Amino acid sequence: MLSTPAEGVCTPPSPRLPRPQPNGASPVRRRGEEGAGCSPRRTSAPEPPDCAVAEKGGRTGQDAPVQRARDGQPLRVDDAGAELVDLLARSGLEASLSWTGGVWRVEPAEPGAGVRLDLADAELTGGEELVVVDPELVPFAALAITRADGSRQASDRTVSGRLRPLAGRTAATYPGLEVDGSPGGRLTGVHVVVTDRLLLEADVAAVGAALDALPLVLLGLVGEGRPTPREVLARGLDAVAADLATQLGAEVGVALLSLPAVEGADVALLPALLERAGAARTSRARALARTGPHSQGAVGPLDGGPTSATWDEVVDALERGADVPAGTASPAVVRELRRLHPARHARGAVILFTGLSGSGKSTVASGVVAALRAEGSRTVTVLDGDRVRTMLSSGLTFSREDRDLNVRRIGYVAAEVARHGGTAVCAPIAPYASTRAEVRRMVEEAGGVLVLVHVATPLEVCEARDRKGLYAKARRGEIPAFTGVSDPYEAPTDASLVLDTSRQGLEECVSAVMALLREEGLVLAPAPAP
The missing domain is CATH 3.40.50.300 (P-loop containing nucleotide triphosphate hydrolases)
Incomplete structure (x- = not known):
């Protein structure tokens, strides 16, 4: 279920749920030689005060992924951090977020601990609330601080508390497809197949073999670090869903979840999000395994599906300008693959x-x-x-x-x-x-x-x-x-x-x-x- 929109924000159309479908329808050295509805818009929000810069890796100004928060100033995070904080604020899940060594990391939190922000080189206030702003300086979440560790002079500063969403984030690109992690709602009682890549014919066969009496939803993971842009994945999964529904007479829907591919996110958050959304059964296409070791073990894979070698062969053919071997993917998916991997x-x-x-x-x-x-x-x-x-x-x-x-x-x-x-x-x-x-x-x-x-x-x-x-x-x-x-x-x-x-x-x-x-x-x- 989408969270209640604030005053002044247009209400998105009803989510697209699975629906029944009828059957049928030298000095020179080379390397190595050595949806419908109103248009999305941002709600008006007061311009936040300037953020001081976290001195990390020599970054300055607006190039810093994490910026200090001092005495009433907000904490500014980069796109990946904004996606994580926004997801936690809307879902109510608990987690520990850390920014160290120039990367984000997500770990499960102790039950009842709320959200923990561990930001090296950030001076965080110990006041009642810490406002979080995105790269465009739009306030989108607030952390009610219940605990602050480390002195104001310490190089590391940790705060814990409860996040709440604020109006101001840009509306979803596909408001009819987005899953925001709210309890219950559109994934209730369905079989969810998770992927962050377009599905080849071997994926589709594996999904078809796993179909049971439950309705099916193809859930695309999108966001920072994911291999497939949101709009490409939405179109590709739509095509696969239509093919499956026609071929098998099944109820097949499509949904998107913004979950950046940062260390620990799939393992720490994905199963909890799916459970919270009411999914009856969960599995992932093998394509998700290619996002890296941090996605392993989050949700078990379907049997079958293309191997990494198959994906490599497809991408290599596309980048050479060659044809994708017949039977590898549907024409609609091949069209999206060509856009994603041009010659x-x-x-x-x-x-x-x-x-x-x-x-x-x-x-x-x-x-x-x-x-x-x-x-x-x-x-x-x-x-x-x-x-x-x-x-x-x-x-x-x-x-x-x-x-x-x-x-x-x-x-x-x-x-x-x-x-x-x-x-x-x-x-x-x-x-x-x-x-x-x-x-x-x-x-x-x-x-x-x-x-x-x-x-x-x-x-x-x-x-x-x-x-x-x-x-x-x-x-x-x-x-x-x-x-x-x-x-x-x-x-x-x-x-x-x-x-x-x-x-x-x-x-x-x-x-x-x-x-x-x-x-x-x-x-x-x-x-x-x-």
Whole structure:
């Protein structure tokens, strides 16, 4: 049952329940060589006070996944944290949430303990309520604190209490399908099959073999870290449900549950949520097992279903632009799979050049941009480090924190370019491995491919070039933290390609990058001459 909407929030249409269906209807080194209803809208809510930033991993400003709460200020969490807190607030389940080492973790709570928030490096007030806001600073939950551990000066701060939902979260994308974890309601007395991936024909056969007298609901898990976007999974499960209902004369429905794929979430929360929602029987498609070890043991798998090797074969065929073997999936599911896994030459890409100042990365990047535009199959956006600083990062200093933020901003914009099938060519220094890894994560989560090119021109060559006089200023102490002189450059160990412009000319470097792009399937090989 959906929670009662607050005043000013439109009521969603009735949930879609199972329904009866009639029968029938060299210097160049490659890696390894070395629904209906009113439109969803947000309720008006007062703008929350600013949050101070949790000092974690050098993150600053709005890039921090967890922010401090001080004296009347709210606690801001990232998307995964917001999904977890929102689910707990609406379901009334008890759990322990911790933010440590840059990741969320969920563990069962002691009965009667309520919700425990264990946030390293966060100063939490010991007042009556702690307001939690999402990444857009919308208040959506409040924790009535019953216990606070650790002093205000402690590096770790833990609070426990009872969560309650607040009006303000954006309405569900599919309000007729969403399950919010409320007791009883739409899953009462049904057989629930859980998945977070599209179902292949082997999955469908396994589901059909498990059918009994109970109505069936296909429950799709969506949210941060899940492999299938909400809208893709909703369409794909709808198609499978219709096929099952027609073929077997069964009652088959579809529902979605926002449960991020963070450590412990499936094990600690999923069985309790299904029990609380009244499910009579629960099982999961084998596809769910591919989300990682933390999903194992949460809900037992159905017998049969595709193996990991089958999934790998399907994805490999799609990314090569080949046909999916006949009988692997229904036409509707194949259509969704093609949207989810387009051929590599149609996927967005980010080519990230990294190297010391003066290494030649901007020059090589410009040559690659010209070659891509001449080739003509890709739209190209250039995000050169120096150009970006005049617009996207205007006002930032050259401190470590600001240089780090500059690269993350470039990575964010590049990932959005890739999300829409474009190609972003970036050439910042990007000296820190952790920041490059974060850029890779952003690109891959957007469905793009990251190509990391290390322009490994030696420091002495870069310093001898010194076209901008920066090395000379750094040697005189006028630039306090300059990469290669007074600040480290962490050479990548995961580069797709390594170049050295002191030993290779521009044409050779550009040719090496273009050859790599063709080898990776990101650029089609030129057609043979007639």
